[in-house]
Amino acid sequence: MTADVRPVVVLVGPPGAGKSTVAALLAESLGVEVRDTDTDIETATGTPIADLFVTHGEAHFRALEVDAVATALGEHRGVLALGGGAVMRDETQAALRGHTVVFLDVGLAEAASRVGLSSARPLLLGNVRSQMKALLDSRRPTYEAVATHVISTDGRTPTEVAEEILTLLG
Numbered sequence: 004m005t006a007d008v009r010p011v012v013v014l015v016g017p018p019g020a021g022k023s024t025v026a027a028l029l030a031e032s033l034g035v036e037v038r039d040t041d042t043d044i045e046t047a048t049g050t051p052i053a054d055l056f057v058t059h060g061e062a063h064f065r066a067l068e069v070d071a072v073a074t075a076l077g078e079h080r081g082v083l084a085l086g087g088g089a090v091m092r093d094e095t096q097a098a099l100r101g102h103t104v105v106f107l108d109v110g111l112a113e114a115a116s117r118v119g120l121s122s123a124r125p126l127l128l129g130n131v132r133s134q135m136k137a138l139l140d141s142r143r144p145t146y147e148a149v150a151t152h153v154i155s156t157d158g159r160t161p162t163e164v165a166e167e168i169l170t171l172l173g
């Protein structure tokens with residue numbers, strides 16, 4: 004019989020929701036490994052995500068991402084953070100079925116102020132606030148559809164968010 008390998012929990016949500024930060028805190032509390040598909044892609048390609056977008060374009064990044072998510076879902080037993088756009092691929096929506104998926108929700112004002120003017124997120128270059136609004140509006144239904152739980156992160160520290168996830172995991 005093969006062992007059931009799956010993440011304890013998968014974190015989804017928009018850029019600035021705190022997926023990467025909260026995943027690390029949560030993994031530490033649970034005593035499990037943390038994994039982030041953005042880091043997996045950067046390690047595999049040896050290239051920062053912003054550079055991948057510039058050099059090869061978004062479609063190339065999304066193709067790497069769909070594979071990175073499938074691989075991580077199949078072999079990681081700890082906490083898994085996805086990149087904010089990963090859930091928009093049908094294959095990833097299907098792959099997430101049956102997993103414990105937490106949507107870290109965040110309002111426009113806090114999301115924009117958290118990611119600020121960082122150049123690490125190529126989709127938000129230009130007017131961060133208007134790009135973020137368009138992204139939140141278009142993706143929210145998908146985040147809600149794939150999630151088994153939704154947690155609002157507005158006005159909460161990453162530690163408080165991690166504690167709430169610990170509680171819901173039981």
Ligand SMILES: Nc1ncnc2c1ncn2[C@@H]1O[C@H](COP(=O)(O)OP(=O)(O)O)[C@@H](O)[C@H]1O
Nearest residue numbers: 017018019020021022023024117156159160161
């Ligand atoms: N709950 C929070 N409150 C305030 N700042 C936060 C919170 N969660 C994350 N941050 C900050 O927001 C930025 C983006 O966090 P990150 O974990 O990279 O988000 P994501 O992976 O969802 O894009 C980081 O600077 C992080 O320190």
Ligand SMILES: O=C(O)C1=C[C@@H](OP(=O)(O)O)[C@@H](O)[C@H](O)C1
Nearest residue numbers: 017018019041086087088124125
């Ligand atoms: O929302 C997106 O499409 C993206 C979010 C980023 O990850 P975070 O959500 O962890 O910032 C990263 O995958 C890439 O810049 C694209």
Ligand SMILES: [Mg+2]
Nearest residue numbers: 022023041086
């Ligand atoms: Mg992240």
